[in-house]
Amino acid sequence: MPSAPVTEDSHLYLIDASAYIFRAYHALPPLTRASDGLPVGAVSGFCNMLWKLLEELKGGERPTHFACVFDKSSYSFRNDLYPEYKANRDEPPEDLRPQFPLVREAAVAFHTHALEQEGYEADDLIATYARQAEAKGARVTIVSSDKDLMQLVTDKIHMLDTMKNKQIDADAVFEKFGVTPDKVIDVQALAGDSVDNIPGAPGIGVKTAATLLEEYGTVEELLERAEEIKQPKRRQTLIEHAEQVRTSKLLVTLKDDVPVEVALEDLAVADPDPKTLIDFLEKMEFRTITRRVRETFEAEGVIDETTAGDIGFDAENYVCIRDFKTLEDWIARAHEAGVIGLDTETNSLDCQTCDLVGISIALSPNEACYIPLGHIDPDHSGGSDMFDADPPRQIRKEDALKALKPLLEDPSVLKVGQNFKYDYTVFARNGIHVTPIDDTMLISFALHAGMHGHGMDELSERYFHHSPIPFKEVAGTGKSQITFDRVPLDKATEYAAEDADVTLRLWQHFKPWLHREKVTTVYETLDRPLIPVLAGMERAGIKVDRDHLSRMSSDFAQRMAGLEDAAYKAAGGEFNMGSPKQIGDILFGEMGLPGGKKTKSGQWSTDASQLEYLAAQGHELPQIILDWRMLSKLRSTYTEALQDAINPETGRVHTSYSMAGAQTGRLSSTDPNLQNIPVRTEEGRKIREAFIAEDGNVLISADYSQIELRLLAHIADIDALKNAFKEGLDIHAMTASEMFDTPIEGMDPMVRRKAKAINFGIIYGISAFGLANQLGIERSEASDYIKAYFEKFPGIRKYMDETKDFAKDNLFVKTAFGRKLHLKEMNSKNGAQRAFAERQAINAPIQGSAADIIKRAMIAMPEALAKKKLDAKMLLQVHDELIFEVPEAQAEDTIETVRKVMEKAPLPALQLSVPLDVDARAAKTWAEAH
DNA sequence: GCGATCACG
DNA sequence: GACGTACGTGATCGCA
Numbered sequence: 001m002p003s004a005p006v007t008e009d010s011h012l013y014l015i016d017a018s019a020y021i022f023r024a025y026h027a028l029p030p031l032t033r034a035s036d037g038l039p040v041g042a043v044s045g046f047c048n049m050l051w052k053l054l055e056e057l058k059g060g061e062r063p064t065h066f067a068c069v070f071d072k073s074s075y076s077f078r079n080d081l082y083p084e085y086k087a088n089r090d091e092p093p094e095d096l097r098p099q100f101p102l103v104r105e106a107a108v109a110f111h112t113h114a115l116e117q118e119g120y121e122a123d124d125l126i127a128t129y130a131r132q133a134e135a136k137g138a139r140v141t142i143v144s145s146d147k148d149l150m151q152l153v154t155d156k157i158h159m160l161d162t163m164k165n166k167q168i169d170a171d172a173v174f175e176k177f178g179v180t181p182d183k184v185i186d187v188q189a190l191a192g193d194s195v196d197n198i199p200g201a202p203g204i205g206v207k208t209a210a211t212l213l214e215e216y217g218t219v220e221e222l223l224e225r226a227e228e229i230k231q232p233k234r235r236q237t238l239i240e241h242a243e244q245v246r247t248s249k250l251l252v253t254l255k256d257d258v259p260v261e262v263a264l265e266d267l268a269v270a271d272p273d274p275k276t277l278i279d280f281l282e283k284m285e286f287r288t289i290t291r292r293v294r295e296t297f298e299a300e301g302v303i304d305e306t307t308a309g310d311i312g313f314d315a316e317n318y319v320c321i322r323d324f325k326t327l328e329d330w331i332a333r334a335h336e337a338g339v340i341g342l343d344t345e346t347n348s349l350d351c352q353t354c355d356l357v358g359i360s361i362a363l364s365p366n367e368a369c370y371i372p373l374g375h376i377d378p379d380h381s382g383g384s385d386m387f388d389a390d391p392p393r394q395i396r397k398e399d400a401l402k403a404l405k406p407l408l409e410d411p412s413v414l415k416v417g418q419n420f421k422y423d424y425t426v427f428a429r430n431g432i433h434v435t436p437i438d439d440t441m442l443i444s445f446a447l448h449a450g451m452h453g454h455g456m457d458e459l460s461e462r463y464f465h466h467s468p469i470p471f472k473e474v475a476g477t478g479k480s481q482i483t484f485d486r487v488p489l490d491k492a493t494e495y496a497a498e499d500a501d502v503t504l505r506l507w508q509h510f511k512p513w514l515h516r517e518k519v520t521t522v523y524e525t526l527d528r529p530l531i532p533v534l535a536g537m538e539r540a541g542i543k544v545d546r547d548h549l550s551r552m553s554s555d556f557a558q559r560m561a562g563l564e565d566a567a568y569k570a571a572g573g574e575f576n577m578g579s580p581k582q583i584g585d586i587l588f589g590e591m592g593l594p595g596g597k598k599t600k601s602g603q604w605s606t607d608a609s610q611l612e613y614l615a616a617q618g619h620e621l622p623q624i625i626l627d628w629r630m631l632s633k634l635r636s637t638y639t640e641a642l643q644d645a646i647n648p649e650t651g652r653v654h655t656s657y658s659m660a661g662a663q664t665g666r667l668s669s670t671d672p673n674l675q676n677i678p679v680r681t682e683e684g685r686k687i688r689e690a691f692i693a694e695d696g697n698v699l700i701s702a703d704y705s706q707i708e709l710r711l712l713a714h715i716a717d718i719d720a721l722k723n724a725f726k727e728g729l730d731i732h733a734m735t736a737s738e739m740f741d742t743p744i745e746g747m748d749p750m751v752r753r754k755a756k757a758i759n760f761g762i763i764y765g766i767s768a769f770g771l772a773n774q775l776g777i778e779r780s781e782a783s784d785y786i787k788a789y790f791e792k793f794p795g796i797r798k799y800m801d802e803t804k805d806f807a808k809d810n811l812f813v814k815t816a817f818g819r820k821l822h823l824k825e826m827n828s829k830n831g832a833q834r835a836f837a838e839r840q841a842i843n844a845p846i847q848g849s850a851a852d853i854i855k856r857a858m859i860a861m862p863e864a865l866a867k868k869k870l871d872a873k874m875l876l877q878v879h880d881e882l883i884f885e886v887p888e889a890q891a892e893d894t895i896e897t898v899r900k901v902m903e904k905a906p907l908p909a910l911q912l913s914v915p916l917d918v919d920a921r922a923a924k925t926w927a928e929a930h
Numbered sequence: 931g932c933g934a935t936c937a938c939g
Numbered sequence: 940g941a942c943g944t945a946c947g948t949g950a951t952c953g954c955a
Binding site: 637670769832 | 941942943944945946947948949950951952953954
């Protein structure tokens with residue numbers, strides 16, 4: 001650490017760190033480290049404060065000497081004077097305690113002294129250094145708002161409350177105590193202090209103390225002449241408690257001659273070591289301040305950017321291509337590069353219907369271009385003067401695409417995209433089949449599922465400490481938002497070229513990690529090849545009978561109106577049937593029915609299980625609400641919304657599959673969600689009748705039977721289960737028979753139902769609470785069932801324990817095909833969080849392996865169908881089910897091929913020890929085919 | 931923008 | 940002994 005003499009030009013900063021920690025803890029919102037839940041709110045506040053003081057204070061305020069001062073322990077010489085000193089302090093809160101050592105670590109990371117000394121409080125050290133510096137004519141700033149330090153204030157020594165950003169000088173002290181700083185200890189001695197347990201004189205507060213001191217000068221003088229005090233009460237108090245007041249003065253007087261271990265000169269401010277500081281901040285996972293610190297260091301040129309692997313972003317180098325010659329030049333350079341970042345800009349978020357507006361290409365970091373192709377009025381902003389608008393000078397779309405096509409289809413040039421299924425579809429609609437490809441979103445997902453999201457902005461911030469321009473910034477937001485074709489070209493170029501740039505950089509950053517993390521195969525055989533398959537399914541869409549939906553909608557609306565009348569009658573007045581809040585108030589408030597559970601927000605819960613319970617007791621209104629809710633759900637989410645989703649050009653509904661949404665590796669379906677079309681109730685199933693085949697065609701539905709239980713049997717290696725599947729037994733009946741020791745023949749359906757619930761429960765990471773809830777039985781009974789199950793199938797318990805142990809050690813679990821799901825809460829101190837992670841650890845390998853298998857089937861499917869010269873088109877995936885559309889005459893052959901591909905899907909990567917069974921049927925509607 | 935609810939596997 | 944609980948999703952509505 002450097003040393004420098006303290007002179008009149010010096011400015012010493014003393015941070016009252018111990019007091020700061022408590023204040024930050026209470027004043028700042030709680031913050032925990034994302035990866036393990038470690039509480040770090042006070043540490044974060046401390047780091048921000050230090051950084052601000054050290055780096056952002058420019059000019060005369062900048063410190064020349066600097067130190068953070070801590071309390072060493074709770075004991076000090078004051079305890080010898082007065083054993084009760086600070087005796088009323090509570091232990092620091094549980095989630096503050098681990099932060100004390102971290103704050104000391106932070107002080108060191110910032111390259112400042114972390115001072116503490118046995119037997120003295122931080123305040124005494126501060127007093128000593130402050131007085132020493134003052135004696136040399138230096139200025140002193142004490143960073144604290146603690147009133148105990150106010151006695152130190154002089155015209156050289158000030159205090160600074162960083163949270164309120166307020167200087168505390170002699171005037172401010174006078175305002176608080178009614179005396180000048182040198183008399184503060186006298187006021188405190190008289191008034192006492194409940195926080196520090198300083199007794200003072202009973203009945204005398206700050207105001208009275210100030211008045212008395214005005215007349216008598218000091219405590220000593222006052223006590224000497226106590227007999228002269230006119231008010232009898234005060235006189236008596238002061239005479240009686242004279243000794244106590246003298247002790248109090250000793251307690252509040254800071255010791256300014258501590259034999260300090262570090263000399264004042266050695267507190268000279270030192271530049272932090274960039275690597276040490278950034279490493280610490282990154283370890284704490286403070287994203288914002290890490291970025292700020294990094295940027296400052298970069299600006300000051302103290303970080304070697306290339307060794308950090310981070311080449312700064314510089315939009316200056318982005319090029320807007322508006323003439324053909326330049327485009328040809330970039331295409332040639334792209335061939336040369338061999339790998340390019342690629343991104344498309346469109347005029348809507350729906351890649352099925354949008355128009356291509358522009359293309360961006362990145363060749364290397366900071367070397368990127370944007371090719372506008374469909375911009376309107378690019379030289380005016382927002383088209384306010386449409387009549388004057390000149391068409392922008394941009395390359396004709398057909399010409400550009402024609403020139404780009406060979407590049408985009410060139411097998412020797414890798415095209416890297418982020419969420420590339422979108423761009424793939426846009427290009428496909430323009431007659432270009434982009435290949436070969438990589439997708440940074442999917443690479444991130446293969447590497448880090450469960451650790452963080454996989455959106456580009458988040459990845460860029462996390463790995464490059466760079467925030468790409470938000471879309472909102474170029475297009476605006478809300479009602480005044482414009483489509484990308486109206487964004488002026490300069491802004492469009494900055495935004496679009498940056499996206500391609502970031503994408504290429506992400507690829508460079510991630511690619512080596514695929515091997516290191518052993519997920520190359522997952523990415524290359526399960527995720528990447530699925531892109532064109534899903535793109536094809538989304539483009540194909542499924543035919544939906546609008547009239548059928550429309551008729552159902554009217555029918556539902558009528559019946560809902562009837563139910564509304566009945567409900568108002570039963571409730572004795574009108575209310576909003578769609579408001580759970582109002583329903584709760586009526587049922588449990590006005591009608592006084594016995595309320596069940598409450599929701600998190602304190603409202604009465606009115607979910608189906610609650611209403612069913614009330615209905616079963618013979619109450620009318622709950623049943624009406626249940627019936628209405630079902631119809632309302634079916635109508636708003638399905639019969640109405642699905643009509644709007646029909647693409648007018650194709651007459652079909654085109655969903656969009658999300659490939660990196662579900663943590664376990666499952667797909668999800670949005671806009672609209674076609675994976676949750678009703679089937680469980682009679683009424684709901686009718687909606688599936690609206691999903692139909694084109695004339696002359698049929699729909700085929702093929703689904704895996706019990707795939708997750710089969711995988712459990714295989715993964716946990718349970719002979720009894722495996723044999724049951726091999727023999728084609730009813731697995732739930734078999735389980736019941738084993739558990740309850742009854743023959744399968746003539747089994748009570750209730751018994752089988754229990755076993756079925758347990759089988760599902762096992763897959764979910766069973767708990768007595770959950771099982772009891774599911775079956776509507778007592779928790780103790782559920783507990784007995786689980787016990788019986790584990791006695792019959794000890795291998796399952798063993799599998800569960802081993803899986804949990806693995807997850808605790810490695811913080812991830814794997815599917816049978818090697819897909820990883822990271823579970824960072826496995827060792828959380830929070831019991832509920834940990835239990836949740838444990839159940840995920842049980843479930844994810846099973847659910848994820850099933851997802852992997854159907855993905856393999858889907859990837860193999862197009863070729864298998866083509867080979868058999870079948871015209872079947874794969875349309876939908878619903879986790880364990882695939883829907884196809886095929887000319888009627890080919891239905892049987894298609895079923896045969898589909899079944900074979902699905903049943904053999906794990907091969908050759910994995911030979912399951914149980915057979916996979918596939919049920920398949922052909923029909924005119926999805927309702928019948930399922 | 932969030933919680934409650936409910937549709938699916 | 941209390942806590943908070945079945946796994947994975949997405950859409951709609953009311954409400955602040």
